[in-house]
Amino acid sequence: MKFSEMTYTRPDIDALLARCKQLATKAADAPDGDALIQVYYEQSRAFADYTTASQLANIHYTCDTRDAYWKAEQDFFDANGPAVTNASVEISRAFLANPYVEALTEHFGTTCVAGMKNAVLGMDDRTVELQQEFNALVSQYQQIYGGALVELDGKQLTIPQLGPYKEDLDPAVRRAAYEAEAGYFDAHRDELDALYTKIVKNLNQQAKVLGYKDYSELSYVRMNRIGYGQAEIQAFRDQVARDVVPELQKVMAMRAKRTGITHPTFTDLPIIFKDGNPKPIPGYQARMDAARTMYHELSPETAEFIDFMQDNELFDVESRPGKMSGGYMTSLPSYKAPFIFANWNDTSGDVDVLTHECGHAFEGYVAERDPNVPADLECPAMESAEIHSMAMEFLTAPWHHLLFGKDTEKYALLHAEDSFVFLAYGCAVDEFQHIMYQNPDLTPDQRNAEWLKLEKKYRPWIDFDNLPFYGRGAGWQRQLHIYECPFYYIDYCLSTMAALQFFLLSLDDHKDAWQRYLKLVRRAGLASYTELLQTAGLKVPFAEGSVKGIAQQMTRWLEEHQVG
Numbered sequence: 001m002k003f004s005e006m007t008y009t010r011p012d013i014d015a016l017l018a019r020c021k022q023l024a025t026k027a028a029d030a031p032d033g034d035a036l037i038q039v040y041y042e043q044s045r046a047f048a049d050y051t052t053a054s055q056l057a058n059i060h061y062t063c064d065t066r067d068a069y070w071k072a073e074q075d076f077f078d079a080n081g082p083a084v085t086n087a088s089v090e091i092s093r094a095f096l097a098n099p100y101v102e103a104l105t106e107h108f109g110t111t112c113v114a115g116m117k118n119a120v121l122g123m124d125d126r127t128v129e130l131q132q133e134f135n136a137l138v139s140q141y142q143q144i145y146g147g148a149l150v151e152l153d154g155k156q157l158t159i160p161q162l163g164p165y166k167e168d169l170d171p172a173v174r175r176a177a178y179e180a181e182a183g184y185f186d187a188h189r190d191e192l193d194a195l196y197t198k199i200v201k202n203l204n205q206q207a208k209v210l211g212y213k214d215y216s217e218l219s220y221v222r223m224n225r226i227g228y229g230q231a232e233i234q235a236f237r238d239q240v241a242r243d244v245v246p247e248l249q250k251v252m253a254m255r256a257k258r259t260g261i262t263h264p265t266f267t268d269l270p271i272i273f274k275d276g277n278p279k280p281i282p283g284y285q286a287r288m289d290a291a292r293t294m295y296h297e298l299s300p301e302t303a304e305f306i307d308f309m310q311d312n313e314l315f316d317v318e319s320r321p322g323k324m325s326g327g328y329m330t331s332l333p334s335y336k337a338p339f340i341f342a343n344w345n346d347t348s349g350d351v352d353v354l355t356h357e358c359g360h361a362f363e364g365y366v367a368e369r370d371p372n373v374p375a376d377l378e379c380p381a382m383e384s385a386e387i388h389s390m391a392m393e394f395l396t397a398p399w400h401h402l403l404f405g406k407d408t409e410k411y412a413l414l415h416a417e418d419s420f421v422f423l424a425y426g427c428a429v430d431e432f433q434h435i436m437y438q439n440p441d442l443t444p445d446q447r448n449a450e451w452l453k454l455e456k457k458y459r460p461w462i463d464f465d466n467l468p469f470y471g472r473g474a475g476w477q478r479q480l481h482i483y484e485c486p487f488y489y490i491d492y493c494l495s496t497m498a499a500l501q502f503f504l505l506s507l508d509d510h511k512d513a514w515q516r517y518l519k520l521v522r523r524a525g526l527a528s529y530t531e532l533l534q535t536a537g538l539k540v541p542f543a544e545g546s547v548k549g550i551a552q553q554m555t556r557w558l559e560e561h562q563v564g
Contacts, residue, residue, distance in 0.1 A: 001335055003313040008056045010073065013080045016050055020087035027094035033103025036095070040104060040112075043091050044374035050084060051375075052334040059339055062324035063316055065146035078139055082131035089123045092116035108377060109526040114226045115377075122221040127206045134202050141195055141483045144188055146324040150180040159184070160319045163345035167270045167277050174267045175467075182469030185477060192477050193444040199483060200440050216437040219487035224381040226528040230434075232542040233490055237427045239541070240493070241457060243548040244423050247555045251417060252461045258562060265465035272414045273563075278348050278407035284318060287403060291354060294399035299514065305365045306358075312337060314361075317354070319343035326480050327353040329360035329389075333375055336368040348411055351403050352393060359392025360385065367524040377525040382488060384529045386495030390419070391517055394503040398510060409563045416561075419500065420554045423493055424458040429479060430490035431458075437486070448473030497541040498533060500550055507557075 023043045030036040057073035064070065095101055095116055104112045123131075149156045152165060157180075165177035185192065203215035212218040220229050252264075261268050271277065281287060288310060295306035309315065314337055317327075327342035338361035344350040363385070367378035379385050393415065401408040428451075435450050436442065442450070452473040455462055464471040476482055481489045506513035516536040523535055530540050539546045 001312060001337070003337075003339065006056060006332065006335060006337075008053060008060075008073075010076060011050045011053045013083065016047075016084060017087050019046055020084075020091055024091045024094040027091055028097055030098055030100065033100040033106070036098055036100050036103055037107050040095065040108075041374055044376045047084075047088070048333040048375060052332045054081070055330045055332055055339070059316070059330065059341065062142070062146070062328075062341060064322045065143055065324055066322040074139060075136075078135035079132050081135060082128045085131070086123050086125050086128060089119050092119045096120060108374070110531065111226060111380065111525055111528055112377060114528075115224050115381075118221045118224045118226075122210070122218060124210065126209050130202055130206045130209070134199065134206075137195055137199050137202065138484050141192075141480075142324055144191060144195075145480065146322065148184050148325075149321060150184050152177060152180045156321070158319055158321060158323070158343070159325050160343035160345045163347045163349065166267070167347055169271070169276055171268065174270070178267045178467055178470070181478075182467060185469045185474065189474070192474075196447070196477070196483065197444075199486075200436055203486065204437060204440050214437045214440070215486065216434045219437075223383075223487060223491070225383070226381065227530050228542060233430065235544070236490075236493070236541050236547070237431060239544070239547040240423050240427045244420075244551045245458060245460070247551045248421055248424055248459075249461060250555055251421060251558055254558065254562060255417070263463070264461075265463045266467055266470055267465070269462070272417070273410055278404055278410040278414060279346065280348060280351050280403050280407075281405060282346065284344075287350070287354070288315070290399075290402035291358070294396055294402055295358070297399060298396065299518070301366065301518065302362060305362050308365065309338065309340070309358075309361060314338060315340045315342075317342035317344050317350075319345055327357055329357045329364065331364045331368070331378075333368070336365075338364040338368075348404075348414060351400070351411070352415065355393045355396050356389040359389035362392065363388040363521045363524070366521055370522075370524065373524045373526065380523075380525040380527065380532065381491075381529065383491035383494040384525075384527075384532050386491050387498040387532065388521060390492070390495045390499035391502040393419070394499055395506060395510075395514055395517055397503075397506070409561075413558070413561055413563055416503065416554070417558055419496060419503075420551075420558070423496055426489055426493035426496070428454040428458040429476070429482065430487070430493070432476060433482060433486055433489075448476075451476045494529065494541065497547065497550065498536070498538055500554060501538045502536075504550070504553055504557075 023039065023046060026039045027036065027043065030039050054077045057070060057077055060067065061070040061074040095104065096113070101113060145159070148159045150159070150162070152162065159181060162177045162181055166174055168174055168177070200215075203218075207213070207215045207218040210218060216230070255272065256262065256264055258273060259268075259271050260274050261271065281290065292306050292310060295302040317340065323343060325343060329338055329340050331338050340357040340361055342353040342357060344353070364378060367373050397412060400411055404411045432451055432454055436447060469475065479489070502513050502517060505516065520532050520536045523532060527535065533540050539550070541547050
């Protein structure tokens with residue numbers, strides 16, 4: 001069914017909550033393991049219509065944050081979502097109380113019961129009002145960000161539409177673009193500072209209600225991290241600071257030599273080549289045609305997937321006023337349909353987001369068609385789900401010429417370089433959030449000072465050159481994840497470690513790399529992060545020394561493939 005034909009009906013929350021109570025009773029009373037497994041499938045299906053309605057409302061709202069009808073529907077789910085989540089938690093509690101609960105582990109793998117334990121530890125009725133308040137705070141942030149319009153070049157532009165100006169070869173144009181963006185955020189400085197203060201205090205209060213020290217501790221439970229915790233993440237960040245940052249300084253020196261910018265400042269960082277960054281082919285339909293060819297030639301599975309996505313209008317990727325910034329993939333379970341949202345701005349990032357979100361969507365498409373995978377185990381935890389997307393960015397490389405033409409080699413260098421350099425920024429975001437939630441009484445200025453310290457630790461090559469907003473250490477406020485889904489960002493780093501390994505493997509044998517990837521995808525959410533890496537024969541980045549070898553291989557490849 002085409003997206004435009006999908007109907008929306010506000011769900012009956014009372015009926016759903018009553019159904020949840022029935023399912024909790026069935027889960028508690030199941031007489032044996034086989035019966036319990038069947039109840040698990042049943043409860044997984046029970047949320048399909050609610051989830052579909054919720055996602056339809058969110059898609060329409062983020063496509064136009066100014067639409068009063070969809071804003072009201074988003075408010076409805078913000079208000080009622082916590083009660084539904086907590087009702088689901090009560091079902092999990094009932095499963096865990098059943099003496100045959102280990103039958104679920106035997107049937108579904110290690111993540112099913114572990115995930116339910118995390119759900120029970122991370123939510124209950126005592127936090128419903130706080131969850132509702134948090135949802136409303138996030139919606140306020142989305143309105144401030146999504147409603148951004150700035151004056152530049154005689155035009156009213158959204159934040160994503162500033163992208164091409166930030167990559168202009170004229171440094172004055174780049175500076176003007178960043179200053180226009182900075183001006184908008186500075187104009188909303190008090191609102192953004194106050195919102196973040198409220199978010200930190202809200203989530204820390206939720207943590208304390210549930211018996212945790214602060215939200216940095218609770219977040220690992222809510223993010224459903226299985227088999228590792230803060231100690232392993234800190235060990236990973238330490239490896240990045242010690243073993244990756246020195247390699248990145250070599251990479252940034254190569255970039256400066258390549259561009260001819262002797263003393264690059266922050267506004268120069270988007271310039272990757274002296275004669276301009278690679279540009280994808282223009283035109284929505286031309287790109288969609290190229291994507292269809294690419295996925296048809298990659299594999300039979302991706303051919304079927306891309307036909308389904310395009311034939312059913314499951315993309316909204318063009319930027320326009322009122323549309324929320326960023327990109328995402330979500331699923332509409334009643335239709336077994338993924339949906340991709342993005343904001344193209346005629347930079348190479350358009351191809352990044354296309355292949356990235358298609359990686360998520362492909363995994364969802366495959367999992368939704370596997371009858372043995374319950375709906376709530378179709379997707380793994382986010383550090384694993386991001387492997388699907390970030391590895392897809394690299395595994396489509398043999399067909400990137402369809403999207404870049406003469407700029408293909410430049411894009412290959414830019415993409416590999418940016419993916420590698422990202423590790424430092426991602427770790428800075430994660431460490432910053434640990435500091436914020438462990439020190440909730442920091443003033444806005446003190447928060448910004450902590451961010452600047454982390455910039456020096458992880459990205460010592462950056463000179464902000466008195467740039468408004470960024471120069472005072474507030475650039476973190478532009479990162480949607482910090483407000484909307486705290487502690488998510490390290491997941492991109494963990495998945496990048498897997499994606500870089502897929503990239504290096506594909507250089508030697510692309511068919512083998514693709515088969516490893518497909519094997520990982522087909523495990524859906526039935527395996528943990530470490531298990532998925534082992535499935536594909538990849539190194540786990542928590543182990544001491546595991547990051548250094550990959551970093552050195554990436555630096556060597558970049559040294560050997562300097563173009564432009």
